[in-house]
Amino acid sequence: MSDGAALTDFVERIRDRLMNDLRPVFAGVPEWDLVDFPHHFNCGDHVIWLGCLKIAEEFGIRVCSTTSSHTYRADKLKATGPIVINGGGNLGGLYPHHDDLRLRILTDFRNRPIVQMPQSIELTNADALGKLKRAVALHGDFTLLVRDHRSLVIARREFDCRTELVPDAAFALGNLERRPPREEVVLHARQDDEAAGEQISGHPTVDWNKAGILSLRNLGRSAVSVADKLSSPVLTSAVANRFAQQNLDCAIRTLSRGRFLVTDRLHGHVIATLCGIEHIVVNDRYGKVQALWEAWTKNAPMATFVPTWITAETALAERISRRYVF
Structure with missing residues (x-):
């Protein structure tokens, strides 16, 4: 297979x-x-x-x-x-x-x-x-x-x-379709209290917690704020679900940017798995990434777990040296 x-x-x-x-x-x-x-x-x-x-x-x-x-x-x-x-x-x-x-x-x-x-x-x-x-x-x-x-x-x-x-x-959601990669390696790194230690450098680094003021995601959130004030639950749900879909699209686009991905977000790992993106997943400060890995995804093809960003650097070098192409 x-x-x-x-x-x-x-x-x-x-x-x-x-x-x-x-x-x-x-x-x-x-x-x-x-x-x-x-x-x-x-x-x-x-x-x-x-x-x-x-x-x-x-x-x-x-x-x-x-x-x-x-x-x-x-x-x-x-x-x-x-x-x-x-x-x-x-x-x-x-x-x-x-x-x-x-x-x-x-x-x-x-x-x-x-x-x-x-x-x-x-x-x-x-x-x-x-x-x-x-x-x-x-x-x-x-x-x-x-x-x-x-x-x-x-x-x-x-x-x-x-x-x-x-x-x-x-x-x-089952299997999802990734976008074509534009870089060899992308780092998807937390910038909040759940981040675990110093991250590696030398590659493009992204996160998904911010959006430009005129971006579709920001406009989508504004639409949710307006809809929440209205009496119609149907309208509120439709607007909210559209905003959620915008964020899924953003996640796939962000994680697909690199042929190889290194992420310390739990759902960076989950979405990369659903999309078939080869990746290294780094544990977070509280250990929830490792806990999910041990429960469900430790046998996932194309995924490698490492405990820290320091060990991620070594694992990444090994991955790149093999030059897998998917």
Whole structure:
């Protein structure tokens, strides 16, 4: 089997695992409200969002409304099924506004099932953890999905609720098509608090967290801000989902720029895998990249995991010396 065929098969197997794991969670569900829309430029969160939409589509579930952590209103959430919270790496205190949104939903909707899509858990705030534990226990119908074994251990230790280990929701998108490369090597490096140490130099370096003032992505975010103020949930969802697609397009364009990619973003790794981009994935400061790698992608064709940017430099030199062409 060629590397390309092996990768296609690998991605489809993870996607099938995700769908099979989620089928009993959403059995008999006709519709849901999808919350915590990523009203920012982190493409990874948008890919998760689009994965959630693909899951709903595959299961024949109607998405009745969408809302972000900034525009949440309880009166917008009227589906007859569960409230579904977008996945990511924001549970446990690292990003307080996401935990605050979970608390509000758990408090406002004691009479409805709530499903947290796959998360990485990083406990950084004991007070926030205590509040969330109490809210989950009082609610009684909260399902916490996690995307790595470390988070599963934490979830089962800390929360009195149903917990399941499933792949990241972005895998629902299946195989994606990359763009033609324009450089030999591109570094995709975090510039935030999750970055792990000094990065290597000598190659073009990109990230996806910023957009020009007149770019389509910036205009798309502005459109979401306007739509969120309107009463129509259909309009809000359509505008939000278009913005999410713009961010997926940006991610594919960014990661495809190099024939070889080095990334320290979890979804840099996931999207590169979906696109068949040969890459090296570097662990992040908190270890969530390694945790996902060990749970799901350690056998991914075209991917190599390294613990630090220093070791990435050696691995990159070895890759280039082989001169693979895809």
